[in-house]
Amino acid sequence: MSELDLNNKTSEMLANSEANVKNSKKNFTRPEDEKREVVAPDGSIIEVNPLYDYFSNEKPKEEKPRGGVVEKFLNWARAESIWVLGFGTGCGSIEIPPLVTPRFDMFRYGVQMRPTPRQSNAFIISGYLSVKTLKRVIRTYEQMPSPKYILALGSCTINGGMYYDSYSTINRLDKYIPVDVYIAGCMPRPEALLHGFVKLKQLIKEGKAEKANEYARNFDEYKANQKKIIKDWNMPDYNW
Amino acid sequence: MKELIEKLSSKYELQEVVYQRDNLVFAAISKENAIEAVTYLRDYEGYTHLVMMSCVDWIEDGKYQLLYLLHNPKLKNDIGIKVYIDRENPEMVSAHHLWKSVWTYQREMHESFGIVFPGSPRLEENFVVEGWDETPFMRRDFDTHEYAEKTYFPRGNRKTNDPAEYMRKKLYPNQPVTAKQRKDDK
Numbered sequence: 001m002s003e004l005d006l007n008n009k010t011s012e013m014l015a016n017s018e019a020n021v022k023n024s025k026k027n028f029t030r031p032e033d034e035k036r037e038v039v040a041p042d043g044s045i046i047e048v049n050p051l052y053d054y055f056s057n058e059k060p061k062e063e064k065p066r067g068g069v070v071e072k073f074l075n076w077a078r079a080e081s082i083w084v085l086g087f088g089t090g091c092g093s094i095e096i097p098p099l100v101t102p103r104f105d106m107f108r109y110g111v112q113m114r115p116t117p118r119q120s121n122a123f124i125i126s127g128y129l130s131v132k133t134l135k136r137v138i139r140t141y142e143q144m145p146s147p148k149y150i151l152a153l154g155s156c157t158i159n160g161g162m163y164y165d166s167y168s169t170i171n172r173l174d175k176y177i178p179v180d181v182y183i184a185g186c187m188p189r190p191e192a193l194l195h196g197f198v199k200l201k202q203l204i205k206e207g208k209a210e211k212a213n214e215y216a217r218n219f220d221e222y223k224a225n226q227k228k229i230i231k232d233w234n235m236p237d238y239n240w
Numbered sequence: 241m242k243e244l245i246e247k248l249s250s251k252y253e254l255q256e257v258v259y260q261r262d263n264l265v266f267a268a269i270s271k272e273n274a275i276e277a278v279t280y281l282r283d284y285e286g287y288t289h290l291v292m293m294s295c296v297d298w299i300e301d302g303k304y305q306l307l308y309l310l311h312n313p314k315l316k317n318d319i320g321i322k323v324y325i326d327r328e329n330p331e332m333v334s335a336h337h338l339w340k341s342v343w344t345y346q347r348e349m350h351e352s353f354g355i356v357f358p359g360s361p362r363l364e365e366n367f368v369v370e371g372w373d374e375t376p377f378m379r380r381d382f383d384t385h386e387y388a389e390k391t392y393f394p395r396g397n398r399k400t401n402d403p404a405e406y407m408r409k410k411l412y413p414n415q416p417v418t419a420k421q422r423k424d425d426k
Contacts, residue, residue, distance in 0.1 A: 132369065159394070164388065164394065164398065170392050172394075
């Protein structure tokens with residue numbers, strides 16, 4: 001890019017910035033998300049609306065428990081194979097690596113880490129959660145197959161912890177996504193996290209860990225809360 | 241460092257000069273001459289390394305203070321160029337052509353203080369927060385606690401202890417409280 005081009009571009013940017021300062025409500029849609037016409041290989045013109053065409057826009061559905069012995073068996077199986085998504089959101093994610101070491105060894109509880117949300121059914125929200133990360137957390141959570149469980153680690157997810165007055169960190173996690181088990185502390189030791197897993201297994205076996213269904217039931221309420229703070233909502237309402 | 245300041249003051253009008261240490265000096269220069277002075281220091285005096293750029297909000301004086309901290313790798317000393325700009329209409333001459341790292345500093349300042357640097361590349365892009373449309377959050381007249389309370393569903397019933405007072409009551413419950421301690425507790 002030549003000097004002149006750069007200057008032209010930056011003066012354009014400046015004009016935009018001045019307009020943005022005047023209008024407090026900015027427009028956050030990205031150019032690649034806008035409706036447009038695409039020419040197909042055979043020459044026909046196709047209209048594309050990326051946010052609605054590339055993703056399934058259907059709401060999540062509630063899955064009724066089957067009940068009886070079948071449900072008991074399924075719950076036993078779910079409780080003995082908790083696969084955790086390897087996604088650390090805050091400082092608490094430093095407590096997860098020791099769980100894999102021989103000293104704590106989470107594998108004896110049937111807990112293991114998975115690299116992708118498609119293979120995992122438990123999500124540890126480890127520590128403080130900024131609005132920027134919350135957007136990614138929602139996207140990831142909605143990609144996980146049901147039944148799915150959330151463990152909220154640390155006091156930041158309960159009432160904001162030491163970031164209660166921060167402009168960018170949320171105070172209560174359960175307003176945005178449903179939480180199965182809270183693990184209090186700042187930071188909780190790995191033993192506390194293991195205790196959280198034991199508690200989660202107990203809940204699953206009793207058939208009380210039905211938060212994925214709760215999310216589907218109160219979907220509109222959760223979405224309203226999420227959209228209130230994520231102002232540049234440039235993704236579909238439900239991600240897959 | 242004295243020689244350098246004498247040289248600088250012969251070229252530009254220095255508003256205030258503070259000799260902080262043997263190898264660190266601060267000088268305030270007007271908005272119009274500052275970037276010229278920084279360029280002179282970089283090209284002729286060997287201050288080739290930009291340590292950092294920072295911004296301070298002096299809300300009482302109605303001013304933002306920008307600081308360009310420069311380092312001379314040969315002489316192993318630093319000079320800080322201070323610039324005071326108006327708080328109501330914060331605009332500063334961009335220095336993006338001097339160091340590429342200035343792009344990022346200016347982007348951050350634009351987001352957190354709302355300072356405009358005409359011509360600075362990628363100024364409008366998100367830096368720390370996404371989709372922010374309130375008052376820039378590092379300004380001192382922006383109340384983060386109030387914003388968090390109205391936005392993020394506070395749980396309430398939050399209790400805080402002053403650590404000094406709490407530990408004194410716990411460890412020495414029978415000792416009388418001095419006047420100074422009573423003042424500190426408030």
